[in-house]
Amino acid sequence: MVERTPFLNFFTHLILFVGFVLCIAPFVVVAVAASHNLRDVNDVPMSLLPGSDFWTNIKTAWTTADLGPKLLNSFIMAAGVAAGKVIISALTAFSIVYFRYPGRTFIFWLIFVTLMLPLEVRIVPTYAVVANVLSPYQTILDITGLSWLIEKVSGVQVSLSLGLLNSYTGLILPLIATATGTFLYRQFFLTVPDELTEAARMDGAGALRFFIDILLPLSRNNMAALGTIMFLWAWNQYLWPLLITTDQSHATAVTELKQLIPNVGGIPEWNIAMAGTLIVMLPPLIVVVLMQRWFVRGLIATEK
Amino acid sequence: MASIAIRGVKKNYAKTQVVHGVDLDFASGEFVVILGPSGCGKSTLLRMIAGLEEISDGTIAIDGMVVNKLEPRERGCAMVFQNYALYPHMSVAQNIGYSLKVSGVPTAERNQRIQAVARTLGLEQLLDRKPMALSGGQRQRVAMGRAMIREPKVFLFDEPLSNLDAKLRVQMRSEIRKLHRRLNATSVFVTHDQVEAMTLADRLVVMNGGRVEQVGTPGEIYTRPASRFVATFVGAPAMNILEGTVELDGLSLLGGSRRLAMARAGLPVGTKVAMGIRPEAVRLVAPGTAGALDATVDLVEELGAGRVIYVDLDGAPFSVMTSEAVHPEPGSTVGLKIFPDDMHFFSSETGTRLDVFKASVPEPAL
Numbered sequence: 001m002v003e004r005t006p007f008l009n010f011f012t013h014l015i016l017f018v019g020f021v022l023c024i025a026p027f028v029v030v031a032v033a034a035s036h037n038l039r040d041v042n043d044v045p046m047s048l049l050p051g052s053d054f055w056t057n058i059k060t061a062w063t064t065a066d067l068g069p070k071l072l073n074s075f076i077m078a079a080g081v082a083a084g085k086v087i088i089s090a091l092t093a094f095s096i097v098y099f100r101y102p103g104r105t106f107i108f109w110l111i112f113v114t115l116m117l118p119l120e121v122r123i124v125p126t127y128a129v130v131a132n133v134l135s136p137y138q139t140i141l142d143i144t145g146l147s148w149l150i151e152k153v154s155g156v157q158v159s160l161s162l163g164l165l166n167s168y169t170g171l172i173l174p175l176i177a178t179a180t181g182t183f184l185y186r187q188f189f190l191t192v193p194d195e196l197t198e199a200a201r202m203d204g205a206g207a208l209r210f211f212i213d214i215l216l217p218l219s220r221n222n223m224a225a226l227g228t229i230m231f232l233w234a235w236n237q238y239l240w241p242l243l244i245t246t247d248q249s250h251a252t253a254v255t256e257l258k259q260l261i262p263n264v265g266g267i268p269e270w271n272i273a274m275a276g277t278l279i280v281m282l283p284p285l286i287v288v289v290l291m292q293r294w295f296v297r298g299l300i301a302t303e304k
Numbered sequence: 305m306a307s308i309a310i311r312g313v314k315k316n317y318a319k320t321q322v323v324h325g326v327d328l329d330f331a332s333g334e335f336v337v338i339l340g341p342s343g344c345g346k347s348t349l350l351r352m353i354a355g356l357e358e359i360s361d362g363t364i365a366i367d368g369m370v371v372n373k374l375e376p377r378e379r380g381c382a383m384v385f386q387n388y389a390l391y392p393h394m395s396v397a398q399n400i401g402y403s404l405k406v407s408g409v410p411t412a413e414r415n416q417r418i419q420a421v422a423r424t425l426g427l428e429q430l431l432d433r434k435p436m437a438l439s440g441g442q443r444q445r446v447a448m449g450r451a452m453i454r455e456p457k458v459f460l461f462d463e464p465l466s467n468l469d470a471k472l473r474v475q476m477r478s479e480i481r482k483l484h485r486r487l488n489a490t491s492v493f494v495t496h497d498q499v500e501a502m503t504l505a506d507r508l509v510v511m512n513g514g515r516v517e518q519v520g521t522p523g524e525i526y527t528r529p530a531s532r533f534v535a536t537f538v539g540a541p542a543m544n545i546l547e548g549t550v551e552l553d554g555l556s557l558l559g560g561s562r563r564l565a566m567a568r569a570g571l572p573v574g575t576k577v578a579m580g581i582r583p584e585a586v587r588l589v590a591p592g593t594a595g596a597l598d599a600t601v602d603l604v605e606e607l608g609a610g611r612v613i614y615v616d617l618d619g620a621p622f623s624v625m626t627s628e629a630v631h632p633e634p635g636s637t638v639g640l641k642i643f644p645d646d647m648h649f650f651s652s653e654t655g656t657r658l659d660v661f662k663a664s665v666p667e668p669a670l
Contacts (some may be wrong), residue, residue: 204377
């Protein structure tokens with residue numbers, strides 16, 4: 001629709017501009033604060049003109065919070081979660097859409113229901129499981145009396161234990177299961193014409209062959225979109241990494257930012273904290289910029 | 305090259321039955337067209353041969369081997385789909401060669417065979433293109449190449465021409481026919497387009513409501529339709545049907561309002577019949593001619609080579625096709641001359657053909 005409405009055009013641009021300023025203003029404040037020295041940053045009101053200590057602050061933040069290894073940890077975790085989510089949701093959706101088996105719809109709804117159970121809700125049981133992955137099995141053995149039986153017969157006390165605290169696996173694995181991704185893939189797979197499936201069958205391609213040769217290449221855009229969203233989501237995770245990494249070696253950059261936040265009664269080094277924040281914000285920003293084209297295509301369904 | 309034997313094949317979807325016991329035999333190298341209106345079960349039958357649909361009851365055998373439980377790839381069939389079903393992310397060459405890739409044919413041999421198929425279909429220049437960058441006819445050709453490269457025993461076509469424009473359809477039709485003559489593989493072609501069916505078929509299978517109505521050469525189907533359905537479905541414009549009763553010396557039509565005198569109908573007196581007459585078999589004569597029916601002209605459709613004249617026969621629609629240079633005005637009266645030899649009789653109740661004893665009258669040649 002092409003209309004010539006100069007006033008409306010101006011008005012819409014005004015709204016856009018106001019929205020843009022509202023969104024960008026906090027970041028400008030962060031960037032400006034990161035460039036001040038200790039005295040200027042604590043002025044009330046803080047000067048909104050950039051100071052000259054930007055690089056010093058960045059350097060201080062980097063060394064104080066030991067951001068190098070932490071960024072690497074964050075990256076491994078976010079990439080792992082994104083990749084895991086993409087793979088597992090593609091496989092789940094493939095099974096749900098392309099195979100007829102009893103309870104198919106039930107399983108789909110079961111997955112869907114987990115949308116209502118985010119990690120924060122089930123964090124205690126999840127922690128318990130990750131602390132000892134085998135504890136559910138131990139419980140089953142105990143309740144059924146099997147462990148008692150085994151102890152009586154062989155004299156061995158059954159105590160299963162496999163802890164995942166302070167490991168990348170523990171960081172990544174509980175975050176991988178995803179209803180959103182499964183749903184996104186399911187909707188995409190449903191738009192793939194049946195004839196394509198049938199043509200592949202006539203060509204002699206089995207289920208896995210079809211999945212790898214036809215479905216995956218076709219869902220490249222969806223993969224990029226889902227991967228990007230999930231990378232950002234995982235990068236910004238706070239509660240779970242905080243809980244699971246009791247040891248500094250596996251802490252992520254986002255949780256380590258708290259090292260930079262001044263304690264009550266300490267030196268109010270907000271300039272350093274802001275500089276750290278800037279560093280931690282950068283990688284997701286780069287990912288979004290790089291993936292933007294694919295990302296948008298993956299979320300609009302009309303692309304053929 | 306393979307024969308196909310279909311025995312008592314039925315198909316149920318949950319509670320509804322869509323194919324009610326079909327028995328058919330296709331000879332090796334034959335080009336069979338299955339014709340029928342949409343929803344008559346023709347595509348389902350084809351897909352059961354292909355192995356894309358399960359067979360609810362009965363057996364399908366290819367070359368004497370029952371294939372009911374075989375996967376599509378094990379049946380030696382190749383299929384061309386209505387909307388081509390090309391893999392959008394693969395180039396033309398990859399599309400054509402995909403089945404070979406799946407079955408592990410070495411790259412060198414694969415490329416050689418792709419080249420050979422592309423040459424046959426005139427696709428050499430397009431091998432690197434994606435399906436998106438092809439026209440409808442080119443896509444159609446790629447779909448055919450994909451079927452051809454496997455050198456299948458049986459070709460299955462599921463309305464492959466219905467997405468093309470009229471001119472291209474005619475062109476592809478003759479190409480398919482030529483291709484069949486060269487490859488001589490058993491082909492089963494499903495369509496709802498009777499012109500396509502008549503021009504392509506060695507043998508024609510007309511289906512309706514999940515049952516086979518008639519099997520025969522296009523000529524047989526046209527000249528001796530086995531039922532009222534076949535009579536009205538095949539031929540354009542459709543055959544005129546007039547309800548009537550057989551009398552001693554003629555035919556009482558339209559509840560007695562019209563009479564056609566005839567020496568002998570060849571049917572027992574008093575039989576309720578549906579008399580069919582093809583529009584092209586009716587002769588236009590001057591109104592009031594003895595032995596002709598007078599009717600009012602409703603509409604004249606100019607076809608160039610001839611014209612179709614729609615007339616009103618006491619409220620019953622009736623059409624006449626003529627290539628003579630007559631141009632009756634709408635509203636004017638014309639006489640319709642119908643010869644007994646051109647009449648088809650069908651039972652009023654069951655719709656099946658009633659065979660008339662015609663002494664020494666040869667079938668009209670096509």
